[in-house]
Amino acid sequence: MSKLLSFITSLVLALLLQPIMALAENSTPNLPTNLKWQTNLDDPIFASPEAVRGGRFRSFITTFPLTLRLVGPDANGSFAYFLRANALGLVDFHPNTLNPIPMLATHWAFAEDGKTVYYRLDPRARWSDGEPVTADDYLYTLEFMRSEHIVAPWYNNHYSNVIVDVRKFDDHTISITGAVPKPREELLYEYGLRPTPEHFHQLDENWVRNYNWKIEPNTGPYQISKIRKGKYVEFERKADWWGDSNRYLKHRFNPDHVRVKVIRDINMAYQYFAKGELDTFPLNSPRFWHKKAQGDIYEDGLVGKIKFYNDVPQPSSGMYLNEDDPILGDIKVRYAIAHATNVQKVIDTVLRGDYERLNSQYEGYGDYTHPGIRAREFDLVKANQLLDEAGWQERNGQGIRMKNGQQLSLRITYFSSNHSDRLVIIQREALKAGIDFQLQLLDASTGFKQVLEKKHQIAWMGWSGGGLSPVFWEFYHSDNAHKPQNNNITNTNNPEIDRYIGEYRKATEKAERVRLAHKLQELVHVQGSFIPTFKVPYTREGYWRWLKLPPGHATRTSDSVFSVMGSTGGLFWIDTETRQRIEDGDIERAKPSLIIDETWRK
Amino acid sequence: MLRLNPVARKRLERFKAIRRGYYSAIILAVLFVLSLGAELIASQRALLVVYEGEWYFPTYGDIIPGETFGFDYRYETDYKALKTRLEANGEGLVIMPPVPYGPLETDLAVGDFPPHAPSLETKHYLGTDTSGRDVLARIIYGFRIALLFSLLLLVFNYLIGVSIGCLMGFWGGSFDLIFQRIIEIWSNVPFLYVIMIVASIVQPGFWTLVAIMVFFGWTGITWYMRTATYKEAARDYVMAARAIGASNSRIVFRHILPNSVSTLITFVPFSVAGGITSLTALDYLGFGLPPPTPSWGELLKQGTENLDSLWMVMSVVVAMTLVLMLVTYIGEAIREAFDPRKFSYYE
Numbered sequence: 025m026s027k028l029l030s031f032i033t034s035l036v037l038a039l040l041l042q043p044i045m046a047l048a049e050n051s052t053p054n055l056p057t058n059l060k061w062q063t064n065l066d067d068p069i070f071a072s073p074e075a076v077r078g079g080r081f082r083s084f085i086t087t088f089p090l091t092l093r094l095v096g097p098d099a100n101g102s103f104a105y106f107l108r109a110n111a112l113g114l115v116d117f118h119p120n121t122l123n124p125i126p127m128l129a130t131h132w133a134f135a136e137d138g139k140t141v142y143y144r145l146d147p148r149a150r151w152s153d154g155e156p157v158t159a160d161d162y163l164y165t166l167e168f169m170r171s172e173h174i175v176a177p178w179y180n181n182h183y184s185n186v187i188v189d190v191r192k193f194d195d196h197t198i199s200i201t202g203a204v205p206k207p208r209e210e211l212l213y214e215y216g217l218r219p220t221p222e223h224f225h226q227l228d229e230n231w232v233r234n235y236n237w238k239i240e241p242n243t244g245p246y247q248i249s250k251i252r253k254g255k256y257v258e259f260e261r262k263a264d265w266w267g268d269s270n271r272y273l274k275h276r277f278n279p280d281h282v283r284v285k286v287i288r289d290i291n292m293a294y295q296y297f298a299k300g301e302l303d304t305f306p307l308n309s310p311r312f313w314h315k316k317a318q319g320d321i322y323e324d325g326l327v328g329k330i331k332f333y334n335d336v337p338q339p340s341s342g343m344y345l346n347e348d349d350p351i352l353g354d355i356k357v358r359y360a361i362a363h364a365t366n367v368q369k370v371i372d373t374v375l376r377g378d379y380e381r382l383n384s385q386y387e388g389y390g391d392y393t394h395p396g397i398r399a400r401e402f403d404l405v406k407a408n409q410l411l412d413e414a415g416w417q418e419r420n421g422q423g424i425r426m427k428n429g430q431q432l433s434l435r436i437t438y439f440s441s442n443h444s445d446r447l448v449i450i451q452r453e454a455l456k457a458g459i460d461f462q463l464q465l466l467d468a469s470t471g472f473k474q475v476l477e478k479k480h481q482i483a484w485m486g487w488s489g490g491g492l493s494p495v496f497w498e499f500y501h502s503d504n505a506h507k508p509q510n511n512n513i514t515n516t517n518n519p520e521i522d523r524y525i526g527e528y529r530k531a532t533e534k535a536e537r538v539r540l541a542h543k544l545q546e547l548v549h550v551q552g553s554f555i556p557t558f559k560v561p562y563t564r565e566g567y568w569r570w571l572k573l574p575p576g577h578a579t580r581t582s583d584s585v586f587s588v589m590g591s592t593g594g595l596f597w598i599d600t601e602t603r604q605r606i607e608d609g610d611i612e613r614a615k616p617s618l619i620i621d622e623t624w625r626k
Numbered sequence: 627m628l629r630l631n632p633v634a635r636k637r638l639e640r641f642k643a644i645r646r647g648y649y650s651a652i653i654l655a656v657l658f659v660l661s662l663g664a665e666l667i668a669s670q671r672a673l674l675v676v677y678e679g680e681w682y683f684p685t686y687g688d689i690i691p692g693e694t695f696g697f698d699y700r701y702e703t704d705y706k707a708l709k710t711r712l713e714a715n716g717e718g719l720v721i722m723p724p725v726p727y728g729p730l731e732t733d734l735a736v737g738d739f740p741p742h743a744p745s746l747e748t749k750h751y752l753g754t755d756t757s758g759r760d761v762l763a764r765i766i767y768g769f770r771i772a773l774l775f776s777l778l779l780l781v782f783n784y785l786i787g788v789s790i791g792c793l794m795g796f797w798g799g800s801f802d803l804i805f806q807r808i809i810e811i812w813s814n815v816p817f818l819y820v821i822m823i824v825a826s827i828v829q830p831g832f833w834t835l836v837a838i839m840v841f842f843g844w845t846g847i848t849w850y851m852r853t854a855t856y857k858e859a860a861r862d863y864v865m866a867a868r869a870i871g872a873s874n875s876r877i878v879f880r881h882i883l884p885n886s887v888s889t890l891i892t893f894v895p896f897s898v899a900g901g902i903t904s905l906t907a908l909d910y911l912g913f914g915l916p917p918p919t920p921s922w923g924e925l926l927k928q929g930t931e932n933l934d935s936l937w938m939v940m941s942v943v944v945a946m947t948l949v950l951m952l953v954t955y956i957g958e959a960i961r962e963a964f965d966p967r968k969f970s971y972y973e
Contacts, residue, residue: 314739315934373734374757404699421688423701444917445757449732451918456701463917467826 055193059133059142064125067118071275071595072574077261079598081279081588082302084287088254091236095169095176106259106284109589110244113216114143118272119579119592122390122492124212125272128157128219128243132212138205138532141215145196148266151221151241159192161219162200166190168220173231187215207532213492219243243267245277246589256285277594297566300607303598304567304586308560310376317566325614326569326606333562333625335580337489340385343436343555344475344483348506348515351434352481356414358552361434361482362400363407366453367557370446375558382556386494386545387626391538393494394545399556407457416458425458433460437475438484439468447484477508478515487511493537496525496544500551514553521547561626569614570603571596580624637888640963647959650952657949661770668725668763672705676719677712685723725749727760729767729920734758741928741935753937755928759918761941767920769945775836776901780894782840787847788883788890794848795855796878802852809845817842825913832915839904847893854886888964895957899950906946922946 089103094111114129124132129143149157168174169183189201202215221241225231239248245267249260259282267273285302287293294316297305307313307329321327345352345361352358371379384397411417416425416432425432438447444465451461461482466474475483487499498504500521504512524547528540548554563578565585578585579592587593605611630638642648665685666673675682677695684690689702697703709720726749727733733754734740740758742750752761794802824830824838858864859882867877908914909923917924922942929939 311932369734373732373738374740376739408700419691419700423689423691441912441917445755448730448757448759448918449734452730452732456699458701464829465912465917466829470826 053191053193055142055197056135059135061131061133061142061144063131064118064123065271067121067123067125067272069272069274070118070120070574070576070579072597073275075275075278075572075574075595075597076599077278077280077597079279079600079603080281080283081598082283082285083304083588084285084293084296084302086286086288086290086293088286089257092239092248093232093235094240095179096174096232097176099176103257103284106246106257106282106589107242109587109591109593110242110246111218112243112267113218114145115212115216116272116591117213117492117581119581122581124209126270134208134211135199137201139203139211139215140199140201141211142193142197142199145198146266146270147196148269149243150266151224151243152247152262153221153224153241155221155223155241157219157243158195159198160195161222162190162198162217163192164222164225165217165220168225168227171227171231173227173229175232187217190217205532207493207534207537209492209534244589245273245594246282249281254286256283258283277589278597279588282588300568303571304565306584307564307566310378313378313564314376322566322616325616326611327566328569328617328619329564329566330573330577330585330619330621331562331564332578332582332585332619332621333623334578334582335388335390335561335624335626336583337386337388337491337494338382338559338561339486339488340554340556341382341486341559342385342484342557344480344485344513345553345555346478346480346482346513346515347517347553348478349434349481351430351432352553354414355552356410357416357432359400360407360410360414360457361454361459362552362555363403363410364454364457364459365450365555365557366402367399367450368402369453370449371558374445374449379558379560382559384545384549384556385499385554386541387559388489388561389492389494389541391534392541394542397545397549400552402453404457407459411458419458422460423455423458424460431460432458433462435462435464435481436484437464437466437471437480437482439466439471441465443484475513476510478506478513480513483513494541494545496521496541496548497529500544500548501525514551516548516551516553518547518551521551568603568606569617570599570606572599576623577619577621637963641959644959644962647955647957647962650955650959654949654952654956657769658773661766661773664766664770665723667723668727668729668760668766669723670705670726670728670731671702672709672720672722674719674721675705675708678718725751725760725762725766727763729759729763730918731760731763732758733760741932741938743935744937752941753935755925755938756932756935757918761925761938764920764925765922765941765945768922768925769949771832771915771920772902772905772922773898773949775832775905776898778836779839779843779901780897782836783843783897784847784890786840786844788851790844791848791851792855792878792883792886795852796859796874796882798856805848809848812842813845815842821908821913822911829916830914832919835905835908835915839901847890850889850893851886854889855882858882858885892957892961892964895953895960899953899957902946902949902953 085102087101089101090098092107093099094104094107112127114127115124115132116127117123118125126146128146128149130146131144133142134140135142145157145159147156151157166183166187169179172180186203187200188203191199193199200215200217202211206214224241225235245265246259246261248257250258261277261280287296293302294305294312296302298319298321307317317329322329343365345358347353367381371377371381381399383399384394386393411425411432416427418426420426420431436447444463447463451463454461474480475485498511500512500514500516500518502517502519502522504510505515505517521544524540524544528537528544531537531540563582563584567586571586573585573596578595582592584593586596660667665671669685671684673683673685675684675695682690684703684705691701692699692703695703695708705720705722706726709722712718712720733750740754741756742748742754742758744751744753750760750762752765754760755764790805794805820842821838828834830838864877864881867881905914906921906923906926909921910927912927914923915921922945925938925942929942932938
């Protein structure tokens with residue numbers, strides 16, 4: 025009887041509820057029906073199937089992190105790399121082909137408005153505490169990032185004005201809408217979003233303090249397992265990580281443990297490495313590569329050296345000439361300065377031939393980089409001729425050129441005393457053409473402020489490269505000229521450049537964008553207000569022989585061969601047996617090992 | 627002829643009698659005078675060029691463009707190349723200074739990376755720094771700058787410090803009271819931080835740096851002057867001068883100052899040493915004189931960062947120790963000469 029009753033009740037309830045449910049379903053937006061879902065499971069894998077899991081990888085940082093939060097005050101220190109590497113995105117980019125590949129989303133589709141992307145989430149994805157990653161976690165990211173409780177104005181702004189909307193269609197389908205239309209590949213890159221575990225956070229005014237040392241659940245291969253404040257942080261590999269089933273994450277992130285030790289002095293850190301207490305060591309600096317990285321451990325082949333050429337957007341290091349300056353407004357003077365700047369001599373001497381000449385502001389953007397642009401070479405004949413033509417014919421008693429009683433003296437503002445030896449050479453060489461460079465070394469923040477206020481004559485600096493394609497509007501559009509606080513620090517104001525920038529920003533087809541980007545690079549070269557100096561198109565590291573690498577060593581976009589995490593990282597593995605033998609001293613000597621991989625050298 | 631009063635003459639004699647201090651003073655004076663003519667000792671410019679029958683003395687004054695000597699460029703002549711050329715074809719004569727390198731000249735050859743080790747052959751007697759500049763040349767010019775800097779500092783510090791200290795002691799009362807408090811506050815301003823802040827906004831030049839250091843450095847001497855003036859002002863001879871109607875300025879300048887000068891003089895050498903060390907320290911930390919000014923501090927920094935190239939750090943450490951030692955010996959001797967403590971009174 026009671027059974028029957030309950031049956032009827034449930035039936036009635038079900039009938040009653042049905043319209044309500046339908047109503048609720050209607051209120052969630054409908055997925056457009058004409059979406060073309062894409063994925064990418066065909067690109068080559070770049071990890072090695074021979075990789076073996078196990079062992080402990082030891083790395084170092086120079087200061088203990090001030091927080092374990094991903095956002096908020098002090099969250100941008102060097103340790104953030106380890107945390108961000110374990111907060112996966114919806115899609116990533118294949119490090120060799122640069123095509124999008126699935127991460128937390130299995131499929132993606134583009135809306136017709138040019139600024140919305142739809143994602144199908146991988147239902148297998150799990151937070152490190154076992155909770156599934158669902159659409160709500162993405163919606164929560166927006167709420168979280170917009171909250172003033174996180175004390176992160178950049179994120180507040182980015183998730184309000186750049187990413188404007190996130191919608192949920194069902195537990196595993198979302199859409200993200202950005203503020204302005206962009207080409208498709210850029211959409212995936214610019215309007216990406218990481219989920220935030222809603223079940224973990226309690227947002228209130230104490231969030232910054234309460235969550236400072238809390239370990240947030242993540243989606244990546246490692247999670248923090250042990251912290252000794254001021255000493256080290258240890259990560260543990262998740263044994264049943266959901267990502268191990270992803271084609272592009274397989275056979276990666278092999279060490280079971282990663283210990284990040286605090287070693288406050290880089291020379292001290294090297295001693296740890298030489299004793300075998302660190303597995304790898306960055307040898308990018310000429311001093312380490314040429315001088316320190318020598319001795320028995322290298323001679324006996326216990327430690328190998330690798331120099332790996334990568335192909336990533338290069339920081340645009342060089343001299344930015346302020347066109348608003350009366351002297352530098354003359355294009356002939358700008359060209360003359362370029363011809364009087366002896367970058368090659370700096371490279372050949374104080375830089376030990378380690379750096380290479382940067383040829384343009386836009387190197388390392390693949391197809392977008394103009395293959396034919398070369399920096400103006402050091403040529404005193406040309407420099408002298410140009411300066412004569414520009415009216416700087418006279419020379420004063422010090423050999424410096426004069427025009428109408430004014431000296432050809434120009435101030436170079438720079439921020440790092442390490443660059444003094446480079447600039448001293450440039451200064452001496454330019455004097456030969458009658459150009460007097462005054463060196464002004466300022467503290468980085470003051471110097472950068474001066475440059476952003478456009479009070480410099482010549483700024484010796486670089487913008488870090490990034491993104492999939494070069495940006496021009498920020499650096500060369502007249503919208504930004506003659507105004508403080510933007511990146512057009514050359515005050516370039518050229519209608520032709522403006523026109524092409526406008527077209528470039530509107531174009532959505534890659535071929536067209538590449539064509540326009542090339543045209544713009546030519547125009548920027550002709551403008552002559554940027555003198556490119558150096559690039560370091562490789563990474564150099566030392567590593568103990570127990571570390572094994574896949575056949576390709578690393579990837580086109582690897583900024584480090586032995587990064588243990590991150591989108592190009594986790595390729596190596598530890599041969600624990602070799603390690604034991606080396607540590608026991610029971611190892612045959614081998615030849616010194618030096619690998620120079622030029623696969624991606626341009 | 628300088629006429630010294632008997633007391634001063636006696637002091638000078640006592641000073642001379644202290645051999646270590648006396649010779650130190652002579653050595654330091656010689657070094658200083660030599661450094662004033664540093665261009666004749668270490669320079670990339672020749673001392674004398676005889677070319678096509680004409681004599682040139684390029685050391686001081688305007689540059690002589692390469693065209694003058696038959697090179698095809700208009701920038702300053704490379705005299706070392708000229709010397710090689712003229713010696714080869716015998717058309718003239720070039721005499722280079724003993725150290726044929728200027729303090730700013732980078733001597734670099736492609737494929738050979740600085741710092742270069744000391745070598746008689748290349749005439750880098752103390753090697754080069756990381757930019758290929760001659761260490762000895764930079765030490766000589768750095769010495770000149772450091773010494774001039776600390777002498778200037780001394781003059782300004784003493785000028786301000788002595789006047790204010792003297793007035794504090796002579797007038798006393800509320801002037802004394804107020805200045806005491808001001809100086810107490812002043813001397814608690816963390817001077818190094820101020821320099822760092824200033825250096826981050828404008829790059830200090832030689833005179834700015836002197837100004838900043840004087841701004842915070844004058845307080846030290848006021849205390850001594852104040853005490854000395856108080857002591858002297860209470861003496862009978864001051865009373866006597868006052869009684870015969872001497873003006874205040876006469877009393878201060880003719881009576882009190884000359885009698886308290888012995889206190890001052892003993893501080894001078896130590897102030898000089900202090901000036902040198904603080905400039906070196908500031909340069910070491912990167913808040914001192916702008917690059918590429920030759921400076922000991924900068925060399926010391928390069929040296930400590932490149933301990934495998936020992937000549938840099940050794941040269942500057944030895945030079946610094948030597949100069950500070952000389953100054954200290956002189957200071958010791960002066961103190962001894964002014965206050966010999968030949969007799970002790972026990973009451």
